[in-house]
Amino acid sequence: MDLLDNYKKAWENQPEHADKVSSIEIYKLAQSKSSSIVKWIFIIGILEFIFLNSIYFFVDMEDAMIEYKNLGLENFILYSQIATYIILFYFLWMFYQNYKKISTIESTKTLMTKILKTRKTVRNYVIFNLGYITLFMIVITIAKVNTNLNDFNNKQLLILIIVTIIATLLFLGVVWLFYQLLYGILLRKLNRNYKELAKLDNAK
Protein backbone atom coordinates (compact mmCIF):
# COMPACT_ATOMS: atom_id res chain seq x y z
CA MET A 1 0.00 0.00 0.00
CA ASP A 2 1.16 3.50 -0.83
CA LEU A 3 2.55 5.59 2.02
CA LEU A 4 -0.03 8.29 1.42
CA ASP A 5 -2.93 5.82 1.53
CA ASN A 6 -2.37 5.33 5.26
CA TYR A 7 -2.39 9.04 5.84
CA LYS A 8 -5.42 9.41 3.64
CA LYS A 9 -7.27 6.96 5.84
CA ALA A 10 -6.31 8.98 8.89
CA TRP A 11 -7.54 12.08 7.08
CA GLU A 12 -10.87 10.49 6.24
CA ASN A 13 -11.34 9.37 9.84
CA GLN A 14 -10.43 12.70 11.36
CA PRO A 15 -13.02 13.92 13.82
CA GLU A 16 -15.10 16.99 13.15
CA HIS A 17 -13.66 20.30 14.27
CA ALA A 18 -14.25 20.69 18.00
CA ASP A 19 -15.39 24.30 17.97
CA LYS A 20 -18.31 24.02 15.61
CA VAL A 21 -20.14 27.27 15.09
CA SER A 22 -23.89 27.53 15.38
CA SER A 23 -26.08 29.06 12.70
CA ILE A 24 -26.46 32.18 14.86
CA GLU A 25 -22.69 32.57 15.03
CA ILE A 26 -22.44 31.98 11.29
CA TYR A 27 -24.99 34.74 10.75
CA LYS A 28 -22.97 37.12 12.93
CA LEU A 29 -19.73 36.23 11.15
CA ALA A 30 -21.36 36.77 7.77
CA GLN A 31 -22.33 40.31 8.77
CA SER A 32 -18.82 41.27 9.87
CA LYS A 33 -16.49 43.35 7.74
CA SER A 34 -14.34 41.67 5.16
CA SER A 35 -10.61 42.27 5.38
CA SER A 36 -9.82 40.62 2.08
CA ILE A 37 -7.03 41.69 -0.21
CA VAL A 38 -9.61 42.73 -2.83
CA LYS A 39 -11.15 45.17 -0.43
CA TRP A 40 -7.74 46.66 0.32
CA ILE A 41 -6.95 47.02 -3.36
CA PHE A 42 -10.25 48.84 -3.80
CA ILE A 43 -9.66 51.19 -0.85
CA ILE A 44 -6.06 51.96 -1.78
CA GLY A 45 -7.04 52.38 -5.43
CA ILE A 46 -9.71 54.94 -4.52
CA LEU A 47 -7.25 56.74 -2.21
CA GLU A 48 -4.76 56.95 -5.06
CA PHE A 49 -7.31 58.50 -7.36
CA ILE A 50 -8.22 61.02 -4.65
CA PHE A 51 -4.60 61.78 -3.77
CA LEU A 52 -3.44 62.29 -7.34
CA ASN A 53 -6.34 64.63 -7.98
CA SER A 54 -6.10 66.61 -4.78
CA ILE A 55 -2.52 67.80 -5.38
CA TYR A 56 -4.00 70.77 -7.23
CA PHE A 57 -5.75 71.99 -4.10
CA PHE A 58 -2.44 72.57 -2.40
CA VAL A 59 -1.22 74.82 -5.18
CA ASP A 60 -2.45 78.40 -5.42
CA MET A 61 -4.12 78.01 -8.80
CA GLU A 62 -4.60 81.77 -9.40
CA ASP A 63 -0.93 82.52 -8.93
CA ALA A 64 -0.02 79.50 -11.00
CA MET A 65 -2.38 80.56 -13.80
CA ILE A 66 -0.79 84.04 -13.95
CA GLU A 67 2.61 82.39 -14.17
CA TYR A 68 1.39 80.07 -16.95
CA LYS A 69 -0.04 83.07 -18.83
CA ASN A 70 3.29 84.87 -18.59
CA LEU A 71 4.88 81.81 -20.08
CA GLY A 72 2.22 81.61 -22.80
CA LEU A 73 1.07 78.20 -21.66
CA GLU A 74 -2.60 78.81 -20.84
CA ASN A 75 -3.80 76.72 -23.80
CA PHE A 76 -1.52 73.83 -22.93
CA ILE A 77 -2.73 73.89 -19.32
CA LEU A 78 -6.41 74.12 -20.29
CA TYR A 79 -6.41 71.32 -22.87
CA SER A 80 -4.15 69.02 -20.92
CA GLN A 81 -6.37 69.45 -17.84
CA ILE A 82 -9.47 68.55 -19.83
CA ALA A 83 -7.65 65.54 -21.24
CA THR A 84 -6.49 64.36 -17.80
CA TYR A 85 -10.06 64.53 -16.45
CA ILE A 86 -11.42 62.51 -19.34
CA ILE A 87 -8.64 59.99 -18.78
CA LEU A 88 -9.31 59.98 -15.02
CA PHE A 89 -12.95 59.04 -15.58
CA TYR A 90 -11.96 56.36 -18.05
CA PHE A 91 -9.60 54.82 -15.49
CA LEU A 92 -12.13 55.10 -12.66
CA TRP A 93 -14.72 53.36 -14.81
CA MET A 94 -12.32 50.58 -15.80
CA PHE A 95 -11.18 50.18 -12.23
CA TYR A 96 -14.75 49.81 -10.97
CA GLN A 97 -15.70 47.43 -13.78
CA ASN A 98 -12.68 45.22 -13.12
CA TYR A 99 -13.29 45.33 -9.40
CA LYS A 100 -16.91 44.29 -9.83
CA LYS A 101 -15.92 41.28 -11.91
CA ILE A 102 -13.85 39.80 -9.08
CA SER A 103 -15.70 36.84 -7.67
CA THR A 104 -14.69 33.95 -5.50
CA ILE A 105 -16.99 31.59 -7.36
CA GLU A 106 -14.60 31.56 -10.33
CA SER A 107 -11.70 29.19 -10.63
CA THR A 108 -8.60 30.09 -8.63
CA LYS A 109 -6.70 31.12 -11.74
CA THR A 110 -9.46 33.33 -13.14
CA LEU A 111 -9.91 34.96 -9.75
CA MET A 112 -6.21 35.77 -9.47
CA THR A 113 -6.11 37.11 -13.03
CA LYS A 114 -9.01 39.43 -12.27
CA ILE A 115 -7.51 40.70 -9.03
CA LEU A 116 -4.20 41.44 -10.77
CA LYS A 117 -6.03 43.12 -13.64
CA THR A 118 -7.83 45.46 -11.24
CA ARG A 119 -4.58 46.39 -9.60
CA LYS A 120 -2.98 47.00 -13.00
CA THR A 121 -5.69 49.54 -13.83
CA VAL A 122 -4.57 51.66 -10.88
CA ARG A 123 -0.93 51.10 -11.76
CA ASN A 124 -1.52 52.31 -15.30
CA TYR A 125 -3.24 55.39 -13.95
CA VAL A 126 -0.27 56.16 -11.74
CA ILE A 127 2.11 55.64 -14.67
CA PHE A 128 -0.04 57.97 -16.75
CA ASN A 129 0.10 60.60 -14.01
CA LEU A 130 3.85 60.33 -13.60
CA GLY A 131 4.14 60.70 -17.37
CA TYR A 132 1.92 63.75 -17.31
CA ILE A 133 3.94 65.32 -14.49
CA THR A 134 7.14 64.72 -16.44
CA LEU A 135 5.68 66.26 -19.59
CA PHE A 136 4.45 69.20 -17.52
CA MET A 137 7.89 69.79 -16.03
CA ILE A 138 9.55 69.62 -19.46
CA VAL A 139 7.08 72.07 -21.02
CA ILE A 140 7.39 74.52 -18.12
CA THR A 141 11.19 74.36 -18.23
CA ILE A 142 11.32 74.92 -21.97
CA ALA A 143 8.87 77.82 -21.70
CA LYS A 144 10.85 79.37 -18.86
CA VAL A 145 14.09 79.07 -20.78
CA ASN A 146 12.46 80.58 -23.88
CA THR A 147 10.92 83.59 -22.11
CA ASN A 148 13.95 84.35 -19.99
CA LEU A 149 16.53 83.53 -22.62
CA ASN A 150 18.13 86.96 -22.43
CA ASP A 151 18.34 87.05 -18.62
CA PHE A 152 20.33 83.86 -18.31
CA ASN A 153 23.88 83.13 -19.30
CA ASN A 154 24.77 79.67 -20.58
CA LYS A 155 25.96 78.41 -17.22
CA GLN A 156 22.76 79.39 -15.44
CA LEU A 157 20.73 77.77 -18.21
CA LEU A 158 22.61 74.53 -17.85
CA ILE A 159 22.16 74.54 -14.08
CA LEU A 160 18.44 75.21 -14.42
CA ILE A 161 17.99 72.30 -16.82
CA ILE A 162 20.05 69.92 -14.72
CA VAL A 163 18.23 70.84 -11.50
CA THR A 164 14.87 70.35 -13.18
CA ILE A 165 15.87 66.96 -14.53
CA ILE A 166 17.22 65.80 -11.17
CA ALA A 167 14.16 67.07 -9.27
CA THR A 168 11.83 65.32 -11.71
CA LEU A 169 13.72 62.06 -11.58
CA LEU A 170 13.90 62.19 -7.79
CA PHE A 171 10.19 62.81 -7.51
CA LEU A 172 9.36 60.01 -9.93
CA GLY A 173 11.74 57.67 -8.12
CA VAL A 174 10.25 58.30 -4.70
CA VAL A 175 6.67 57.86 -5.92
CA TRP A 176 7.55 54.69 -7.79
CA LEU A 177 9.42 53.22 -4.84
CA PHE A 178 6.56 53.97 -2.47
CA TYR A 179 4.19 52.41 -4.92
CA GLN A 180 6.22 49.25 -5.41
CA LEU A 181 6.55 48.86 -1.66
CA LEU A 182 2.84 49.32 -1.00
CA TYR A 183 1.65 46.81 -3.57
CA GLY A 184 4.68 44.61 -3.08
CA ILE A 185 3.62 43.98 0.48
CA LEU A 186 -0.06 43.76 -0.29
CA LEU A 187 0.27 41.39 -3.21
CA ARG A 188 3.35 39.37 -2.36
CA LYS A 189 1.39 36.23 -1.61
CA LEU A 190 -0.98 36.62 -4.51
CA ASN A 191 1.83 37.17 -7.00
CA ARG A 192 3.71 34.17 -5.70
CA ASN A 193 0.65 31.92 -5.95
CA TYR A 194 -0.22 33.25 -9.37
CA LYS A 195 3.27 32.47 -10.64
CA GLU A 196 3.04 29.01 -9.13
CA LEU A 197 -0.28 28.38 -10.84
CA ALA A 198 0.88 29.85 -14.16
CA LYS A 199 4.08 27.82 -14.06
CA LEU A 200 2.07 24.71 -13.49
CA ASP A 201 -0.26 25.42 -16.36
CA ASN A 202 2.59 26.01 -18.79
CA ALA A 203 4.58 22.96 -17.81
CA LYS A 204 3.43 20.10 -19.93
Place this chain on the structure above:
Amino acid sequence: MQKDLEEKFLLDFEQNQNIAHKICRLYTTNQSAHNDLFQEITIQLWKNYPKFRGDSKFSTWMYRVALNTAISLYRKSTRTVKTQDISDFAYKIKATDYDDTEEIQLKALYKAIHKLNDIEKALIFLYLEDKPYKEISETLGISSVNARVKMNRAKEKLKNILNP
Protein backbone atom coordinates in the same frame (compact mmCIF):
# COMPACT_ATOMS: atom_id res chain seq x y z
CA MET B 1 -30.61 38.14 0.84
CA GLN B 2 -34.18 36.94 1.25
CA LYS B 3 -35.18 35.44 4.54
CA ASP B 4 -35.76 31.90 3.27
CA LEU B 5 -32.51 31.99 1.32
CA GLU B 6 -30.68 33.15 4.45
CA GLU B 7 -32.09 30.25 6.41
CA LYS B 8 -31.16 27.80 3.69
CA PHE B 9 -27.62 29.18 3.64
CA LEU B 10 -27.21 28.93 7.39
CA LEU B 11 -28.40 25.33 7.32
CA ASP B 12 -26.16 24.40 4.37
CA PHE B 13 -23.13 26.05 5.89
CA GLU B 14 -23.66 24.70 9.38
CA GLN B 15 -23.78 21.16 8.00
CA ASN B 16 -20.71 21.64 5.80
CA GLN B 17 -18.63 23.87 8.06
CA ASN B 18 -16.07 21.15 8.56
CA ILE B 19 -14.79 21.77 5.03
CA ALA B 20 -14.00 25.37 6.02
CA HIS B 21 -12.39 24.28 9.28
CA LYS B 22 -10.12 21.83 7.48
CA ILE B 23 -9.06 24.50 5.00
CA CYS B 24 -8.40 26.95 7.85
CA ARG B 25 -6.31 24.37 9.62
CA LEU B 26 -4.29 23.77 6.44
CA TYR B 27 -3.69 27.41 5.62
CA THR B 28 -3.11 28.86 9.06
CA THR B 29 -0.94 27.85 11.97
CA ASN B 30 -2.62 29.38 14.97
CA GLN B 31 -6.06 29.69 16.40
CA SER B 32 -6.57 33.41 15.84
CA ALA B 33 -5.53 33.16 12.20
CA HIS B 34 -7.81 30.14 11.88
CA ASN B 35 -10.73 32.21 13.17
CA ASP B 36 -9.84 35.13 10.89
CA LEU B 37 -9.79 32.96 7.81
CA PHE B 38 -12.97 31.18 8.87
CA GLN B 39 -14.66 34.56 9.19
CA GLU B 40 -13.50 35.68 5.74
CA ILE B 41 -14.68 32.40 4.20
CA THR B 42 -18.08 32.88 5.87
CA ILE B 43 -18.33 36.43 4.47
CA GLN B 44 -17.42 35.27 0.96
CA LEU B 45 -19.86 32.35 1.03
CA TRP B 46 -22.63 34.60 2.31
CA LYS B 47 -21.93 37.27 -0.29
CA ASN B 48 -21.94 34.81 -3.16
CA TYR B 49 -24.73 32.50 -2.02
CA PRO B 50 -27.43 34.25 -4.10
CA LYS B 51 -25.33 33.31 -7.17
CA PHE B 52 -25.22 29.66 -6.13
CA ARG B 53 -27.69 27.99 -8.46
CA GLY B 54 -27.73 24.60 -6.94
CA ASP B 55 -26.71 22.84 -10.15
CA SER B 56 -23.77 21.48 -8.20
CA LYS B 57 -23.71 20.32 -4.61
CA PHE B 58 -23.34 23.01 -1.97
CA SER B 59 -20.19 21.32 -0.72
CA THR B 60 -18.58 21.38 -4.20
CA TRP B 61 -19.31 25.08 -4.49
CA MET B 62 -18.03 25.65 -0.98
CA TYR B 63 -14.69 23.99 -1.71
CA ARG B 64 -14.10 26.49 -4.47
CA VAL B 65 -15.10 29.64 -2.58
CA ALA B 66 -13.27 28.60 0.59
CA LEU B 67 -10.07 27.63 -1.23
CA ASN B 68 -10.15 30.84 -3.26
CA THR B 69 -10.47 32.82 -0.07
CA ALA B 70 -7.56 31.00 1.53
CA ILE B 71 -5.30 31.24 -1.53
CA SER B 72 -6.11 34.63 -3.00
CA LEU B 73 -8.03 36.85 -0.61
CA TYR B 74 -6.62 36.10 2.78
CA ARG B 75 -3.42 37.93 3.60
CA LYS B 76 -2.66 37.74 7.29
CA SER B 77 -1.34 34.20 7.29
CA THR B 78 2.01 35.17 5.77
CA ARG B 79 2.98 36.98 8.94
CA THR B 80 2.22 34.12 11.31
CA VAL B 81 3.78 31.35 9.26
CA LYS B 82 6.65 29.55 10.96
CA THR B 83 6.11 31.32 14.28
CA GLN B 84 3.97 28.64 15.76
CA ASP B 85 3.85 24.93 15.27
CA ILE B 86 0.62 23.09 14.72
CA SER B 87 1.15 21.04 17.86
CA ASP B 88 1.59 24.17 19.96
CA PHE B 89 -2.07 24.77 20.25
CA ALA B 90 -4.82 22.42 21.10
CA TYR B 91 -7.06 20.88 18.54
CA LYS B 92 -9.40 19.02 20.76
CA ILE B 93 -9.84 15.52 19.57
CA LYS B 94 -12.62 13.31 20.71
CA ALA B 95 -11.12 10.43 22.66
CA THR B 96 -13.87 7.93 22.09
CA ASP B 97 -13.52 5.38 19.33
CA TYR B 98 -10.47 7.17 18.03
CA ASP B 99 -7.34 5.30 17.14
CA ASP B 100 -4.15 6.76 18.56
CA THR B 101 -1.97 5.93 15.54
CA GLU B 102 -4.36 7.71 13.25
CA GLU B 103 -4.26 10.73 15.52
CA ILE B 104 -0.48 10.82 15.29
CA GLN B 105 -0.61 10.30 11.54
CA LEU B 106 -3.11 13.09 11.18
CA LYS B 107 -0.93 15.49 13.13
CA ALA B 108 2.12 14.53 11.06
CA LEU B 109 0.06 14.96 7.90
CA TYR B 110 -1.04 18.48 8.81
CA LYS B 111 2.48 19.37 9.81
CA ALA B 112 3.84 18.10 6.48
CA ILE B 113 1.17 19.88 4.43
CA HIS B 114 2.10 23.14 6.14
CA LYS B 115 5.46 22.91 4.41
CA LEU B 116 3.88 22.90 0.95
CA ASN B 117 3.08 26.07 -0.99
CA ASP B 118 -0.50 27.34 -1.21
CA ILE B 119 -1.26 25.71 -4.55
CA GLU B 120 0.20 22.35 -3.53
CA LYS B 121 -1.85 22.54 -0.35
CA ALA B 122 -5.00 22.94 -2.41
CA LEU B 123 -4.07 19.98 -4.64
CA ILE B 124 -3.28 17.71 -1.71
CA PHE B 125 -6.40 18.79 0.14
CA LEU B 126 -8.62 17.96 -2.84
CA TYR B 127 -6.84 14.61 -3.22
CA LEU B 128 -7.40 13.80 0.46
CA GLU B 129 -11.04 14.78 0.07
CA ASP B 130 -11.31 12.29 -2.82
CA LYS B 131 -12.19 14.84 -5.46
CA PRO B 132 -12.06 13.73 -9.09
CA TYR B 133 -9.48 15.34 -11.39
CA LYS B 134 -12.23 17.06 -13.34
CA GLU B 135 -13.38 18.90 -10.24
CA ILE B 136 -9.82 19.69 -9.17
CA SER B 137 -8.94 21.18 -12.55
CA GLU B 138 -12.17 23.19 -12.64
CA THR B 139 -11.64 24.52 -9.13
CA LEU B 140 -8.10 25.67 -9.83
CA GLY B 141 -8.69 26.70 -13.42
CA ILE B 142 -6.00 24.51 -14.96
CA SER B 143 -6.24 21.63 -17.43
CA SER B 144 -6.89 18.09 -16.24
CA VAL B 145 -3.55 16.93 -17.56
CA ASN B 146 -1.70 19.63 -15.65
CA ALA B 147 -3.70 18.93 -12.53
CA ARG B 148 -2.56 15.32 -12.76
CA VAL B 149 1.09 16.20 -13.38
CA LYS B 150 1.19 18.73 -10.58
CA MET B 151 -0.70 16.43 -8.24
CA ASN B 152 1.89 13.70 -8.70
CA ARG B 153 4.64 16.16 -7.93
CA ALA B 154 2.87 17.49 -4.86
CA LYS B 155 2.29 13.94 -3.63
CA GLU B 156 5.96 13.10 -4.12
CA LYS B 157 6.96 16.22 -2.23
CA LEU B 158 4.57 15.36 0.58
CA LYS B 159 5.89 11.80 0.77
CA ASN B 160 9.43 13.09 1.04
CA ILE B 161 8.45 15.37 3.89
CA LEU B 162 6.55 12.60 5.68
CA ASN B 163 9.22 10.01 5.16
CA PRO B 164 12.58 11.67 4.49
